Amino acid sequence: xxxxxxxxxxxxxxxxxxxxxxxxxxxxxxxxxCPTHVATRSDACSPVGRxxxxxxxxxxxxxxxxxxxxxxxxxxxxxxxxxxxKPGHELPRIIELARERVIQEHRAPLGIIDLDQTVxxxxxxxxxxxxxxxxxxxxxxxxxxxxxxxxxxxxxxxxYRHPEIATAAIHxxxxxxxxxxxxxxxxxxxxPLVRAGYTETARTLARQNVEAIATSGIRTVLTTCPGxxxxxxxxxxxxxxxLPGSTTVFHITEFLAKRRxxxxxxxxxxxxxxxxxxxxVTYHDPCHLGRELGVxxxxxxxxxxxxxxxxxxxxxxxxxxxxxxxxxVLPKTFPQLAAEIAHRRLDDAAxxxxxxxxxxCPNCKQHLTSHQTPSSAMPFLDLMELLARALK
Amino acid sequence: xxxxxxxxxxxxxxIEHLIxxxxxxDAEIDRVCYSRDAWPLRLMQLGRLVTKPxxxxxxxxxxxxxxxxxxxxxxxxxxxxxxxxxxxxxxGGALPTRGGIILDLKRMNRICGLDxxxxxxxxxxxxxxxxxxxxxxxxxxxTGHAPSSIFSSAVGGFAAARSAGVLSSKxxxxxxxxxxxEVVLPNGELLRTKTVPRSSMxxxxxxxxxxxxxxxxxxxxxxxxxxxxxxxxxxxxxxFPDLHTGMEAVIRFFRRDLRLALIRLYDENETRFVLxxxxxxxxxxxxxxxxxxxxxxxxxxxxxxxxRICEAAGAEPLGPKPSKHxxxxxxxxxxxxxxxxxxxxxxxxxxxxxxxxNLETMYWRMREAMExxxxxxxxxxxxxxxxxxxxxxxxxxxxxxxxxxxxxxSRVWKVGLEAAHRAGGTLSHQHGVxxxxxxxxPVEHGPVGFALLEAxxxxxxxxxxxxxxxxxxxxxxxPSTDTPTAQGGDSP
Numbered sequence: 075x076x077x078x079x080x081x082x083x084x085x086x087x088x089x090x091x092x093x094x095x096x097x098x099x100x101x102x103x104x105x106x107x108c109p110t111h112v113a114t115r116s117d118a119c120s121p122v123g124r125x126x127x128x129x130x131x132x133x134x135x136x137x138x139x140x141x142x143x144x145x146x147x148x149x150x151x152x153x154x155x156x157x158x159x160k161p162g163h164e165l166p167r168i169i170e171l172a173r174e175r176v177i178q179e180h181r182a183p184l185g186i187i188d189l190d191q192t193v194x195x196x197x198x199x200x201x202x203x204x205x206x207x208x209x210x211x212x213x214x215x216x217x218x219x220x221x222x223x224x225x226x227x228x229x230x231x232x233x234y235r236h237p238e239i240a241t242a243a244i245h246x247x248x249x250x251x252x253x254x255x256x257x258x259x260x261x262x263x264x265x266p267l268v269r270a271g272y273t274e275t276a277r278t279l280a281r282q283n284v285e286a287i288a289t290s291g292i293r294t295v296l297t298t299c300p301g302x303x304x305x306x307x308x309x310x311x312x313x314x315x316x317l318p319g320s321t322t323v324f325h326i327t328e329f330l331a332k333r334r335x336x337x338x339x340x341x342x343x344x345x346x347x348x349x350x351x352x353x354x355v356t357y358h359d360p361c362h363l364g365r366e367l368g369v370x371x372x373x374x375x376x377x378x379x380x381x382x383x384x385x386x387x388x389x390x391x392x393x394x395x396x397x398x399x400x401x402x403v404l405p406k407t408f409p410q411l412a413a414e415i416a417h418r419r420l421d422d423a424a425x426x427x428x429x430x431x432x433x434x435c436p437n438c439k440q441h442l443t444s445h446q447t448p449s450s451a452m453p454f455l456d457l458m459e460l461l462a463r464a465l466k
Numbered sequence: 467x468x469x470x471x472x473x474x475x476x477x478x479x480x481i482e483h484l485i486x487x488x489x490x491x492d493a494e495i496d497r498v499c500y501s502r503d504a505w506p507l508r509l510m511q512l513g514r515l516v517t518k519p520x521x522x523x524x525x526x527x528x529x530x531x532x533x534x535x536x537x538x539x540x541x542x543x544x545x546x547x548x549x550x551x552x553x554x555x556x557x558g559g560a561l562p563t564r565g566g567i568i569l570d571l572k573r574m575n576r577i578c579g580l581d582x583x584x585x586x587x588x589x590x591x592x593x594x595x596x597x598x599x600x601x602x603x604x605x606x607x608x609t610g611h612a613p614s615s616i617f618s619s620a621v622g623g624f625a626a627a628r629s630a631g632v633l634s635s636k637x638x639x640x641x642x643x644x645x646x647x648e649v650v651l652p653n654g655e656l657l658r659t660k661t662v663p664r665s666s667m668x669x670x671x672x673x674x675x676x677x678x679x680x681x682x683x684x685x686x687x688x689x690x691x692x693x694x695x696x697x698x699x700x701x702x703x704x705x706f707p708d709l710h711t712g713m714e715a716v717i718r719f720f721r722r723d724l725r726l727a728l729i730r731l732y733d734e735n736e737t738r739f740v741l742x743x744x745x746x747x748x749x750x751x752x753x754x755x756x757x758x759x760x761x762x763x764x765x766x767x768x769x770x771x772x773x774r775i776c777e778a779a780g781a782e783p784l785g786p787k788p789s790k791h792x793x794x795x796x797x798x799x800x801x802x803x804x805x806x807x808x809x810x811x812x813x814x815x816x817x818x819x820x821x822x823x824n825l826e827t828m829y830w831r832m833r834e835a836m837e838x839x840x841x842x843x844x845x846x847x848x849x850x851x852x853x854x855x856x857x858x859x860x861x862x863x864x865x866x867x868x869x870x871x872x873x874x875x876s877r878v879w880k881v882g883l884e885a886a887h888r889a890g891g892t893l894s895h896q897h898g899v900x901x902x903x904x905x906x907x908p909v910e911h912g913p914v915g916f917a918l919l920e921a922x923x924x925x926x927x928x929x930x931x932x933x934x935x936x937x938x939x940x941x942x943x944x945p946s947t948d949t950p951t952a953q954g955g956d957s958p
Contacts, residue, residue, distance in 0.1 A: 100802050
C-alpha cells in the first residue's frame, strides 16, 4: 500500500489515537447497529472497518485514495456505534476528523466535491436563492402578536423543503404567547459542512450566525432541526465561534415540553383520524436529537398530551433507534445506500402497526418521505404539525 | 499472504458475471478488513498494523446458487476459499492464510420460516445471533443460545465452530439446538439433512459438519430448536470456602437432577475480580453464580433445592446481586482495552473440559504450568454436565515488546494445552480449533482418529480449497504457509 505524508504531530486525529486503535481491534460489538453495515453486510463498511482505515492512514499504511475515502464517507455519523460501546468510544468524532483530512488533501468524494462552494455562494445546501429563504413564512410571521421573544432558527431544510414545519412551529409558539423572531440574515448552520469535513467553511457560516444572534439581543434560540441545534450548541464552540454567553439553545420539543401544562389547557380537540377512537403513532428518534443531544423524553411527553394519540414504539428506539439514512451527507455521497437505510426504517415503522409516523427533524422527514413506497407509505408528520393541528 | 497464484482480475470478472458486481470486491482496504477475526494473536499483530493475511477477493453470496458457482470456479482453479459469517472466532478459523477468496455469508441473512407447531426456526447462515434473538423474542421465543459474542457472531458460525452459549446448561450446546442443515460441499453439490427430531438411519451426517469450521463444506441454512421465553428468571450467588467444596456442590446439583440455566464457579483469583464491588472474600474462597430460568414453579423448586445443597456445604448466601451484576455486564470483557491490547500486552482464554474425575487436577496443573511463565491467571468453571465441565483459564501478561509478547503468548498456550492433555482433558470445549489449535488435532484425536478426519477431508475436498490449514487438515496436500499467523499453534 502506498504511504502518504505523515500528519503533523498536532493533528487532531492523533489526540484520538488510542480510541481509533481500540476501535480497529474491537470484536465488532457495535457492527450490528451500524445502519450502513446492516445495509451492506460488509465488514469494510462498518465502524471497525472505518477505524481500521483511520489507523492505517495514521500509520502511513494507506493513502486517502478513492476506496478508503468511500469507506469513511459511507457513514451517517448517527452515533449508533457509540450507543452500543460500553467504553463509549467517540468513533464518529474520529471519522469527522478523518474527513477533515480528506478535505485538506482535496480528496472529497464526487457527491460533495463542491459542497462548500455551494453553501458559500447560496448560504444554503440546496442552491436556492437566499432572499427566498423565508418567503413562504411571511404570512404567518405577519400575524404574530407580541409576547415572550425567542429566536426561531429555521435552518435550510425547513426553510426550503419543509416550510410547513416552520409554519406549524410558529403557530404553536404563538398559541403559547411566544413570539418567534426570524434572523433575516440567517445562513446555513454549517452542520452538513462539519459532518463532511469542510470545517473552515463551517466556521465562516458559524461566525455569521453568531453575529446575527448577538445583534438580535434575544438570548433564547429555538430550532425545529436537530442538526441546527447540535451545530449551535456543540459544533460552534468546537469551531471557536461560541454563541454569546447567556444564549440558550433548545430544540423546540425541549422548549415546549417545559410548557406542558400550558399546552394541555389549550388542547381540546381530539386528533384522531377517520373517526377511530385512538390513533396509533410511532416516533422516530432523530440521531442528532437523541444520541447527540440526549432529547428522548420531551417529544414523547408532548405526544402523551395529545388526546386520541397512542404511542407505539419502534423495536429499536431511543438511544438504539436506527438512523433514517440522511445523516452526514450520505444522500449526496452514496444515495443508493442512503435509500436502502431509509427503506429499512420505513419497513420497521410499518412493523409497529402504527398508522402515523412522527418525528422531530426536517431532514428525517425529507429523506424518509422521499423514499416511501406504496407498501411503506405511512403518513408522516413532524411533531410540530401534529401539535399545531391539535391546537387549531 | 497468498500461497496460490491465480488471475484475480479474470476470476473476479467471472464471478461478477455470475453473481453481480456489487457482491465482489478486490479493493485493498476491503481486503485488509477481512485479514482478521477476533483471535487475540491476530489482533495483537493488527495492532502493529500487520495487514496480512489478506484475501485476494471478497465475495458476498446472496443465494446458495452463488456459493455453488464460486466453489465450482475455485475447484477448477484450485483457489482457496475461506468462509466467514460473523468473523468473531477467537482461534483464527476465518483468516485467509493462503489468500484466495473470502466468502462472507452475511448477506444470506433471511429468516426462512418459523414453525410454531414444531417449535423450530429456519434461517440462513449469515444471520447474526443477535438478529435471530431479536426476531424470536418479540414473538415470545428464544433459541437459548447466548454466547458472549452474540452481537457479532452469526448462526452459521455457531454451527461451524460447535459453539456453546452461557446458558447452555439449560438450552444445550449448539449441536443440540440444530435440527437440520443445508451444506454446500466443496464441489458445489448440495446436501440437506432431514428436519426430524432424531434419526437412527446410520450416523448423523449433520454432526460431521458441525465443528468442521468450513473445511468440509459451507453451511448455508439451519433449522433450529426454539423454546418459549422463560416465565421467570432469578439470580443467586453463594460463597464457598474453597474450590473443591464448590465443585462438589455443583456435582450434587446434577445428582438431584437440577438443570439450571447458568452455573459458574470462579476460582479464588476470579472471585476477587467478580466480587470486587460487593465483598472482600476470605483467602481461597470461591463464588458460585447461578441463574434460574424456567416456569415460576420450577424456579421456586430449583431455588429451594440449590439453597439446601449450598448451605449444607457451608456456603454463604450472597443474594442475587453478584450474579445479576455479572449478567448485566457480561459483555464488558469482550470490548478491547489498553489492558488486554496495549503494546506488549498478551492475553487469551483457554477453554478446556474434562470429566469430574480429572477436572480439578487439570485446573491446578494448567495454572501451575502457565503461571511459571510469568502470566497471571484467573479461571471459572461453567458449561457443567452430569459427568464433567469446562474451565476457562484466562491469562494476561506482558513482555518487553509486542513481538516478544506474541512469542510468549504462544509459549503460554503450549504449556497450558500440554497440561490439559496430560490431565485427560479436551483441548477445546467451545472456541474451536482454527489455526491456534490446529497442530494439536492429532494429539486430541490420536493418529487413527486424525487420519480418519484427514481421509474425510481428502474425499470431500481433494483440491483442499475449503479453509485450508484450519483444524490441521489438508496440510499434506499443500505445505503450510500459515506459519506467520499461526504462532499460537506451536507444535505440541
